[in-house]
Amino acid sequence: xxxxxxxxxxxxxxxxxxxxxxxxxxxxxxxxxxxxxxxxxxxxxxxxxxxxxxxxxxxxxxxxxxxxxxxxxxxxxxxxxxxxxxxxxxxxxxxxxxxxxxxxxxxxxxxxxxxxxxxxxxxxxxxxxxxxxxxxxxxxxxxxxxxxxxxxxxxxxxxxxxxxxxxxxxxxxxxxxxxxxxxxxxxxxxxxxxxxxxxxxxxxxxxxxxxxxxxxxxxxxxxxxxxxxxxxxxxxxxxxxxxxxxxxxxxxxxxxxxxxxxxxxxxxxxxxxxxxxxxxxxxxxxxxxxxxxxxxxxxxxxxxxxxx
Amino acid sequence: xxxxxxxxxxxxxxxxxxxxxxxxxxxxxxxxxxxxxxxxxxxxxxxxxxxxxxxxxxxxxxxxxxxxxxxxxxxxxxxxxxxxxxxxxxxxxxxxxxxxxxxxxxxxxxxxxxxxxxxxxxxxxxxxxxxxxxxxxxxxxxxxxxxxxxxxxxxxxxxxxxxxxxxxxxxxxxxxxxxxxxxxxxxxxxxxxxxxxxxxxxxxxxxxxxxxxxxxxxxxxxxxxxxxxxxxxxxxxxxxxxxxxxxxxxxxxxxxxxxxxxxxxxxxxxxxxxxxxxxxxxxxxxxxxxxxxxxxxxxxxxxxxxxxxxxxxxxxxxxxxxxxxxxxxxxxxxxxxxxxxxxxxxxxxxxxxxxxxxxxxxxxxxxxxxx
Numbered sequence: 001x002x003x004x005x006x007x008x009x010x011x012x013x014x015x016x017x018x019x020x021x022x023x024x025x026x027x028x029x030x031x032x033x034x035x036x037x038x039x040x041x042x043x044x045x046x047x048x049x050x051x052x053x054x055x056x057x058x059x060x061x062x063x064x065x066x067x068x069x070x071x072x073x074x075x076x077x078x079x080x081x082x083x084x085x086x087x088x089x090x091x092x093x094x095x096x097x098x099x100x101x102x103x104x105x106x107x108x109x110x111x112x113x114x115x116x117x118x119x120x121x122x123x124x125x126x127x128x129x130x131x132x133x134x135x136x137x138x139x140x141x142x143x144x145x146x147x148x149x150x151x152x153x154x155x156x157x158x159x160x161x162x163x164x165x166x167x168x169x170x171x172x173x174x175x176x177x178x179x180x181x182x183x184x185x186x187x188x189x190x191x192x193x194x195x196x197x198x199x200x201x202x203x204x205x206x207x208x209x210x211x212x213x214x215x216x217x218x219x220x221x222x223x224x225x226x227x228x229x230x231x232x233x234x235x236x237x238x239x240x241x242x243x244x245x246x247x248x249x250x251x252x253x254x255x256x257x258x259x260x261x262x263x264x265x266x267x268x269x270x271x272x273x274x275x276x277x278x279x280x281x282x283x284x285x286x287x288x289x290x291x292x293x294x295x296x297x298x299x300x301x302x303x304x305x306x307x308x
Numbered sequence: 309x310x311x312x313x314x315x316x317x318x319x320x321x322x323x324x325x326x327x328x329x330x331x332x333x334x335x336x337x338x339x340x341x342x343x344x345x346x347x348x349x350x351x352x353x354x355x356x357x358x359x360x361x362x363x364x365x366x367x368x369x370x371x372x373x374x375x376x377x378x379x380x381x382x383x384x385x386x387x388x389x390x391x392x393x394x395x396x397x398x399x400x401x402x403x404x405x406x407x408x409x410x411x412x413x414x415x416x417x418x419x420x421x422x423x424x425x426x427x428x429x430x431x432x433x434x435x436x437x438x439x440x441x442x443x444x445x446x447x448x449x450x451x452x453x454x455x456x457x458x459x460x461x462x463x464x465x466x467x468x469x470x471x472x473x474x475x476x477x478x479x480x481x482x483x484x485x486x487x488x489x490x491x492x493x494x495x496x497x498x499x500x501x502x503x504x505x506x507x508x509x510x511x512x513x514x515x516x517x518x519x520x521x522x523x524x525x526x527x528x529x530x531x532x533x534x535x536x537x538x539x540x541x542x543x544x545x546x547x548x549x550x551x552x553x554x555x556x557x558x559x560x561x562x563x564x565x566x567x568x569x570x571x572x573x574x575x576x577x578x579x580x581x582x583x584x585x586x587x588x589x590x591x592x593x594x595x596x597x598x599x600x601x602x603x604x605x606x607x608x609x610x611x612x613x614x615x616x617x618x619x620x621x622x623x624x625x626x627x628x629x630x631x632x633x634x635x636x637x638x639x640x641x642x643x644x645x646x647x648x649x650x651x652x653x654x655x656x657x658x659x660x661x662x663x664x665x666x667x668x669x670x671x672x673x674x675x676x677x678x679x
Binding site for chain 2: 014015022121125127128129130133138140152224225226227229231232234267270277278
């Protein structure tokens with residue numbers, strides 16, 4: 001075991017930066033995922049495929065049409081909202097109408113995910129793509145001179161975006177009328193309908209927001225990893241689920257917090273544990289397991305979107 | 309007298325007929341390649357090479373009036389799928405030989421099926437240690453890692469005289485692990501100290517932590533053993549964190565996508581190649597021209613290996629005068645000094661290929677010989 005690594009404060013700070021950025025990505029992805037679960041009690045397993053398509057939408061907007069980053073991000077979020085809406089209309093609503101149970105909805109989402117990924121493979125082929133350098137300068141900044149901690153523009157953007165989105169989502173859920181309506185539907189769909197809330201409309205808005213969040217996550221991940229492929233959802237999918245469970249299903253702040261925890265654990269395992277890169281998944285999920293033993297409903301408890 | 313003549317005539321005709329037993333009109337050649345997924349760039353490339361090879365063989369009448377017919381399935385880079393596809397090719401389609409699969413990992417699972425059934429297999433992209441050891445029906449025209457790496461390392465060492473090296477590989481992938489082991493042995497033999505070794509697993513996309521750990525030890529050269537899906541992000545992230553020392557890529561980097569999508573990050577990369585698109589070999593030049601005309605893009609090493617596999621198979625069948633699987637196998641072992649696009653080609657006693665290899669580097673956005 002190389003003890004010299006533990007004494008190096010720059011290395012520690014670097015891992016904090018890398019770990020928090022990694023975690024922020026998981027968090028942004030997880031917010032959209034947990035929102036749908038919180039409101040509808042369904043695990044939308046097509047969230048990863050939506051996320052992947054948004055990365056491609058961003059690629060088309062920025063690499064092929066030459067649009068700048070803000071427009072590319074907007075394009076991705078719009079694409080995400082559109083795909084999520086399609087999912088609601090085609091994969092979920094018909095089942096809800098028939099009174100099918102939540103498990104059917106999850107299976108339907110798996111099917112939708114397979115279709116989306118196959119379509120992407122057919123449309124884009126298997127080679128990896130990345131955004132052009134003009135989108136975001138990949139040259140990293142070294143804080144305190146060249147020996148210092150390195151942070152890239154992508155990482156800064158990701159950290160900022162995750163905080164902004166978390167705050168925005170929190171305000172949206174707690175302070176706006178639509179937010180209240182979402183909480184009502186999350187608490188009890190039938191009661192909400194009796195109170196005159198347009199439940200289907202609220203669900204549509206939920207999906208649009210979740211889809212837009214998937215879009216943002218897609219662009220951010222693509223900026224950080226430079227690896228846009230049809231299979232890019234598969235890795236984040238499991239981690240997103242883990243993060244959502246860790247943070248408490250349906251809890252937005254929990255999702256972000258869970259994301260940071262997972263990101264930090266993964267990074268620190270690779271950095272400090274000998275052979276860490278091989279066992280980082282085992283360690284991350286082991287820690288998840290321990291946390292769940294202590295808090296079975298996740299860190300923030302089973303506070304669905306209805307408990308402000 | 310007339311009766312004797314008649315009997316003699318019939319006998320001669322009969323003997324003549326037996327000796328000139330023709331090959332069947334259609335000879336089915338099977339192939340299992342990764343046509344979808346991350347490794348499709350290799351699989352599709354091989355497929356194109358095979359198809360061009362078959363087209364040219366059929367058009368030239370090399371096998372008389374017999375024509376090759378390709379039966380190809382997607383192995384999805386998955387072991388189960390590989391086994392299933394091999395079974396289909398052997399039992400349902402009854403092919404005479406199988407070309408493939410694409411990845412060594414898949415191969416270790418499905419080639420034993422062919423070996424057991426007595427069906428020859430020619431690998432065109434399998435470089436891991438132990439492939440041909442699976443049995444005497446297993447051949448490959450892709451130079452194994454153990455053949456290419458020492459030569460590449462020697463060339464790099466001669467130019468840069470490195471003392472320390474760092475290694476990054478994919479721990480849960482047979483090809484990458486095998487290549488990493490071969491590199492470790494080659495580095496030790498060359499007297500270069502391996503100061504750091506890190507790995508990643510399937511699906512990882514952020515390698516910065518591992519790369520930082522490697523860079524912290526200040527090696528003189530870096531060695532990356534990655535498949536194409538990770539190769540490009542690894543290169544880009546390495547450049548991003550400020551690695552400027554020479555980077556040696558494994559066989560997975562022998563893919564034009566590295567240049568196309570890696571762009572500036574690929575500049576200066578060194579790879580040990582079994583072939584190089586600007587090779588002056590006349591058969592290679594002809595192949596490059598036909599391939600580019602047919603597919604609109606230049607071929608890579610995998611395409612030429614697929615193409616050459618067809619030539620090798622056709623030669624073996626013609627020499628054997630039969631499409632019996634065992635006869636083809638025996639004929640394949642006898643291939644020596646064949647003039648191919650890969651150079652002068654022979655199988656050694658382990659059914660591994662023997663032909664010249666060359667280290668190449670990326671200079672000015674193109675592959676060039678490394679000197």
